[in-house]
Amino acid sequence: MHASATRVPRLRRVTDLLISDVRPWGADPVDLLVADGVLAEVVPTGTAPRGAPAARRIAGHGLLALPGLVNAHAHVDKSWWGRPWESYEGAPGVQGRIAHERARRDDLGIxxxxxxxxxxxxxVRHGTTAVRSHVDVDLGLGLRGIEVVREAAAAYDGLRVELVAFPQDGVLRRPGVMELLDRAAAAGVEHVGGLDPASIDRDPVGQLDGIFDVAARHGCGIDLHLHDGGELGAFQVELVVERTERFGLQGRVTLAHGFAVAQVDQVRRRDLLQAMGALGITMTTVAPLGSPQLPVAELDAAGVGLGLGTDGIRDLWSPYGTGDVLGIAWQLARASGLARDADLRRVVELATSDGGRFVGGPTHDLVAGSRADVVLLEAENPMDALVRTPPRRLVVAGGRVLHDDLS
Structure with missing residues (x-):
């Protein structure tokens, strides 16, 4: 499907952009014609009418073309990227990192x-064309973080950014936070979040009932951080499954991290994944080193969509991170012991074409009619791109050139 050239009726007006001589997914060379932010035509190189009008032409020089990378789990509001180095301090664990962040973020102006x-x-430089970012919502910030991220994202014409109102400091244990989530949803945020309902709020039923009620009333999605492992985490997954069906939120709920799914035994995991797949509950991972990885093949078999994300990038939680989703894909493949071509290509699909489901795009691929999100790399095929993570030479989002290193 990825390799074939496709056509729609020949355009009669000037196209916005023509990218010539590129190899989608490593297949034969094609030309990509873009109009109104969409891939209007994908034709074998050299078959477009001579002199076909285009506002801008870019020679692809036979480079590998992939759909834009999708960062399905980011925290773009938290970083100190571009500022002087910050030493890693504070107590370990989720509670310790929350406390350290609250003590230091005002000093850093974050x-x-x-x-x-x-x-x-x-x-963007690493090829991301769509982002789902969690943004802290708490009693100290109110909704200011959402306003900041919206303003920053507005400078990138073509970049898709969806936000999750994220209660990093807990929900029920901080009276007033649930009301902030309700206000954020009423103001149009795409998703509301939660955090470890059992270990943070000590009331999984109360937190989840409140969050699902907010999402159902305002018609937004849910993206829930779930770090709790083992049976405690599995129990909370079951609570999420029950409420997804009860509140009619099929296809609109995501579990981030979900370490428990990788930790329980295979039979327990199969039952959880089948229940999630039946309701369209998706998962995201940042492929954390030192932890069992979510089993890609088992999620696929159960119909559970999986997205990849960078998590925080040089923030008060960790000094690591480059912003490269393809690097996260490499990490997932390497930590999972994947080596066969089909498995490596599958991981690239998770980072690109499959990721569209997390940021409002039902079709996210290099085919006619898809949004014009294109990344060019110097690689033989997707597998080669994954294991070498070469620099991105061209990044196009919604038909707009956001990064050009071809000259």
Whole structure:
């Protein structure tokens, strides 16, 4: 499907952009014709009418073309990227990192439009054309972080950015946070989030009932951080499954991290994944080193969509991160012991074409009618691109050139 050239009726007006001589997914060379932010035609190189009008032409020089990378789990509001080095301090664990972040973020002026733009610059440079970012919502910030990220993202014409109102400091244990989530949803945020309902709020039923009620009333999605492992985490997955069906939120709920799914035994995992797949519940991972990885083949078999994300990038939680989703894909493949071509290509699909489901795009591929999100790399095929993670030479989002290193 990825390799074939496709056509729609020949355009009668000037196209916005023509990218010639590129190899989608490593297949034969084609020309990509873009109009109104969409791939209007994908034709074998040299078959477009001579002199076909285009506002801008870019020679692809036979480079590998992939759909734009999708960062399905980011925190673009938290970073100190571009600022002086910050030493890693504070107590370990989720509670310790929350406390350290609350003590230091005002000193760093986080969130700010400047630091958020610095992070977005890194994402774009690495080929990201769509982002789902969690943004802290708490009693100290209110909804200011959402306003900051919206303003920063507005500078990138073509980049798709969806936000999750994220209660990093807990929900029920901080009276007033649920009301902030409700306000964020009423103001149009695409998703509301939650955090470890059992270990943070000590009331999984109460937190989940409240969050699902907010999402159902305002018609937004849910993206829930779930770090709790083993049976405690599995129990919370079951609670999420029950509420997804009860509130009619099929296809609109995501579990981030979900370490428990990788930790329980195979039979327990199969049952959880089948229940999730039946309701369209998706998962995202940042492929954390030192932890069992989510089993891609088992998620695929159960119909559970999986997205990849960078998590935080040089923030008060960790000094690591470059903003490269393809690097996260490499990490997932390597930590999972994947080596066969089909498995490596599958991981690239998770980072690109399959990722569209997480940021409002039902079709995210290099085919006519798809949004014009294109990344060019010097690689033989997707597998080669994954294991070498070469620099991105061209990044086009919604038909707009956001990064050009071809000259």
């Amino acid at each position: 969130p700010s439009v400047a630091t958020t733009r610095a992070v977005l610059d890194q994402l």
